Amino acid sequence: MIHNKSCTTNTFYRHLDQQRNKAGKAKRVLVAGLMLTSMVDMFSLLVIFLLQSFSSNPVQINLHNKITLPAAVSGAEIKDTSVLIVSDEDVILDQKLLGNAKDLLKQPQPLLEALGEIKSLWMKAHPSEPFKGEINLQADRAVSSVLVSRFIDISMSQGFPSIHLAVADGNK
Amino acid sequence: MASAGTGSSGFSGRRKSLDAEVNLVPFIDLLSMCICFLLMTAIWAEVNVISLKQLLGTEAVETQGKNFEVTIRLNGQNSIILDISEQGKKLNPIQIQGETMQAMLPQLSQHLTTFMSGIAAADAVVTGRVVPDVAVPYGELVSVLDTLRGNGVTQLGVVPVRE
Numbered sequence: 001m002i003h004n005k006s007c008t009t010n011t012f013y014r015h016l017d018q019q020r021n022k023a024g025k026a027k028r029v030l031v032a033g034l035m036l037t038s039m040v041d042m043f044s045l046l047v048i049f050l051l052q053s054f055s056s057n058p059v060q061i062n063l064h065n066k067i068t069l070p071a072a073v074s075g076a077e078i079k080d081t082s083v084l085i086v087s088d089e090d091v092i093l094d095q096k097l098l099g100n101a102k103d104l105l106k107q108p109q110p111l112l113e114a115l116g117e118i119k120s121l122w123m124k125a126h127p128s129e130p131f132k133g134e135i136n137l138q139a140d141r142a143v144s145s146v147l148v149s150r151f152i153d154i155s156m157s158q159g160f161p162s163i164h165l166a167v168a169d170g171n172k
Numbered sequence: 173m174a175s176a177g178t179g180s181s182g183f184s185g186r187r188k189s190l191d192a193e194v195n196l197v198p199f200i201d202l203l204s205m206c207i208c209f210l211l212m213t214a215i216w217a218e219v220n221v222i223s224l225k226q227l228l229g230t231e232a233v234e235t236q237g238k239n240f241e242v243t244i245r246l247n248g249q250n251s252i253i254l255d256i257s258e259q260g261k262k263l264n265p266i267q268i269q270g271e272t273m274q275a276m277l278p279q280l281s282q283h284l285t286t287f288m289s290g291i292a293a294a295d296a297v298v299t300g301r302v303v304p305d306v307a308v309p310y311g312e313l314v315s316v317l318d319t320l321r322g323n324g325v326t327q328l329g330v331v332p333v334r335e
Contacts, residue, residue: 145246
């Protein structure tokens, strides 16, 4: 016997058929369970790794992107002082570009003035304390040692007798 | 809801499940906060310092006790001359040669260890000075200073040299 459905072309009857078909189907569960064990493992490993590289030292030194520091095993903790950066091209003191290294050695006036300014500012801020004369020096490891020694000499002659050479930790 | 459990509950229709489900949501929150905090405070490149002092002149620190001076002259990348003087009296210089600076550092360290172990006075002050060379890069100068410091010579200085 031919089913009535196959004979009906009316939209209304087609709609009724669709509704009947929908009611006959089982309800689908739309909530998917997430497997979080691996994520918790990953988080735990990340926390353990980052705990290892945690440091509570408030002194942070900004490394110049063109400079690769030499490595040393017996370095001491870094101090918060002015930073003199010496590379083959530029000499930077406290983020201020002073000029080319070789030109500055011939005409050291800008460097002398900048060092003098740092010293006078410190003396004004600490009138009752003696000036310690400390400065951090960052230099690229490929730069000539004689060039760096000249800048060390200039700094010491301007009342900075204590120079701290920045080095990368060679223990790691 | 995030939770941990074995999933199997046996005869779920008749018996109570004895598996306790642990709510992991606060634990994940805690781990996320820890990671955010530690990421901000992590140090990726540790920087230390080797301190140099002015050894001569008015700013130089006065020392009491026996004075020993260790002067290391760098002659290119193949030779190091080690001069030791005690109370101004110079001892025989020691020349160390090698293919590279890194090859010479262990010998230098050995000589320094022998010298330092021979110092009996507790108040002896040992000053180390390095004379650089045009052919020696700054990284190797720092290696020599590091060797000196590693052998107990804490009063360090670099002698300025004109090119």
